[in-house]
Amino acid sequence: MMRLSPWLAAPLAAHRATFIKVGIAAVFTNVFALATSLYSMTVYNRIVPNNATDSLIALSIGMAIVLVFDFILRMLRGYFVDVAGREVDAKLGASVFQSLVSMKLANRQASSGAFAGLLREFETLRDFFASATIMALVDVPFVLLFLFVVWAIAGPVVLVPLLMIPVVVAASLVVQPGLDRLAGSVLGAGFSKQGVMVETISGLETVKASAAGTMLRGRWQAAVQESADVALRSRLLSAFATNVAASAQQIVYVGVVLYGVFLIAEGSLTSGSLIAASILAGRCVAPLAQVAGLMTRLSGTRAAYQRLDAFMSAGGEMAEGANPVRRARLEGRITFRNVVFHYPGTTTRVLDDVSFEVQPGEKVAIVGRVGSGKSTVARLVLGLYQPSEGQVLVDGADVRQLHPDDLRRNIGSVLQDVTLFSGSIRDNIALEDPAIDDEELLRLARISGTHDFVGQLAGGYDLRLADRGEGLSGGQRQSIAIARSLGGRPPLIVYDEPTSAMDSQSENALVSRLEAELKDRTFLLVTHRQPMLKLVDRIIILANGKVAAQGPRDDVLRSLAVGQN
Structure with a gap:
């Protein structure tokens, strides 16, 4: 039975x-x-x-x-x-x-x-x-x-x-x-x-x-x-x-x-x-x-x-009977302690004994070759995956102990593969958040560059998007995702290749607008793009899943330039 x-x-x-x-x-x-x-x-x-x-x-x-x-x-x-x-x-x-x-x-x-x-x-x-x-x-x-x-x-x-x-x-x-x-x-x-x-x-x-x-x-x-x-x-x-x-x-x-x-x-x-x-x-x-x-x-x-x-019965992100730590507002400190990670079903270590710390308000870029583990760092900070060994902490609390809603409400993120939802451009930016009124919507759109192309669209912000944003260019989708990530003024921003589909002019304009917006916020950036590095103070280089080097941005860039010569 x-x-x-x-x-x-x-x-x-x-x-x-x-x-x-x-x-x-x-x-x-x-x-x-x-x-x-x-x-x-x-x-x-x-x-x-x-x-x-x-x-x-x-x-x-x-x-x-x-x-x-x-x-x-x-x-x-x-x-x-x-x-x-x-x-x-x-x-x-x-x-x-x-x-x-x-x-x-x-x-x-x-x-x-x-x-x-x-x-x-x-x-x-x-x-x-x-x-x-x-x-x-x-x-x-x-x-x-x-x-x-x-x-x-x-x-x-x-x-x-x-x-x-x-x-x-x-x-x-x-x-x-x-x-x-x-x-x-x-x-x-x-x-x-x-x-x-x-x-x-x-x-x-x-x-x-x-x-x-x-x-x-x-x-x-x-x-x-x-x-x-x-x-x-x-x-x-x-x-x-x-x-x-x-x-x-x-x-x-x-x-x-x-x-x-x-x-x-x-x-x-x-x-x-x-x-x-x-x-x-x-x-x-x-x-x-x-x-x-x-x-x-x-x-x-x-x-x-x-x-x-x-x-x-597989269980969600929180274990049954768990009593997660509730944090209404996070400061934005990120700590990796001897983190080892491999994706489910594989034994290859994507991250191997990675340790670093990002102070509240600090701007840090994660760079490295393809497959070095950069995107995995962003996913771990967001709590999308848990480390196989070691700890990922936000404000001193293990992300596994933080309530997922609190964690992600305090983190604005743009992932490498941008996904837009069915609905209007307005819906995709505001996500039905009552705190984002028309004034705030326009502010976010101007910062991200979305406002520059929305005026040329027949429906404006009420344009109904096709599945996954079909009909928009990759750069336009990224602009909308950036506007969405800034909604609610989260204290911590995590971007993974946010401008990979943008032209250099749009990217440089975005960087200049983000400089003021990111003030006093923790910013973790995964990128291959040189202009985006203007937004960071420190660079961490990953190679084969390990921290190969880290230091102030200008010092690291000079050392890389010397190494290439």
Whole structure:
């Protein structure tokens, strides 16, 4: 039996009262189902032989009332299930998204497309646990009630549905192991297919420019073929159980009629009782047919749950039960103590015993060759990754002990790969921060250089950006990211190649504007660009993951110039 984790069990348990209402409605609808068969039996046994028209009218009026209430209760039952499903969906969705934004980047291993596909699997869980399951399972206990009534009105005829019930159950159980084996493959194949599609869409310009379409087309076709193959095998197994259940319903009806005719001939059964028994016998098998269909979905749901549970249980940036240090405002001191770091899944040391300190208000550049570990330093300061050994401290506190919200609220950052969000340019700068009004927005835009090109755009600051800022140049995206990083006047600024896509004129203008803006702020800069070094007081050179040299900017630049000569 699958034991549900709290992240799924809690939203379901919160709607116990709703599910109880569904159960009560199910009791009445199943009891009303008896009325139809008893009505038929009474008509054929009592009304027809005696031509009792008045009694038929009275009985039909009563039956009409029952049917009206049955309709109302069925609508209410569906409404209760849908309401519970909607609220469970909302809570699960919020929980899954919160886990996403707070997850450790070290735990992100799949492609973006496959990862997005995994996160959408919560809809499968919601539908299974909060909708289809309830509708099917609440009717199962009434199988015993219908069997008892069939026995009461038709005696040995009850043997027909009794014999078919184990057949339906056995068919569902027989295919379950096979479905369990295929479920993970079906899910994985679907993720692979979505991964290729998302990768192609997000990098369509590069795909076209580099003629990578042939390679990706091959991957897509392979993923589609694999998905189709495993889905076909899964559907065949599912169809077997479902079709057995459907055939069982027909066999029960025919068997009851066949057996009942002989009993009528013997005088031990009336025609009205036979009609009532044939109606109820189908009701005995129908819930099991629904359960058979549900069982075929159980394997896929279990596979989705296991993968989602692994993601939800992996833990976020803060360990469960942790009591992080809360700092409303940081001074901006950065300390690296014997830091060793390698990315998850690798053993190569990107940083190897790195130690340095940046005082509050100091401006420091990290320079070095490609792959020397410069960008990793920026990621560690932001708490995006944790050191494998050693400590990264901000204001004397290990970044692992600081609350991530406090840490990043006090750090304005521009990463090497600039990402803009869907929405307007205004949205991308302000990020819905109420403290950034139009005046502050314009100030930030002028400092970053965004204001220089926004006036030439048709929509201005309200221009809706395409996905990831498509349609803007790399330098324009960097300008918007710089404006965003300065919002809220954070005391610590971390830039990783913030001007790599800018022309020299735009870069020099930006440097002159940033000099005043960065006054009294700690500034950590990763760059290859000479003009940006005007903003720093000290340079740290990294080579092969180690600190090769550090010192005042002018001294380090002179030593580098001498070394090159």
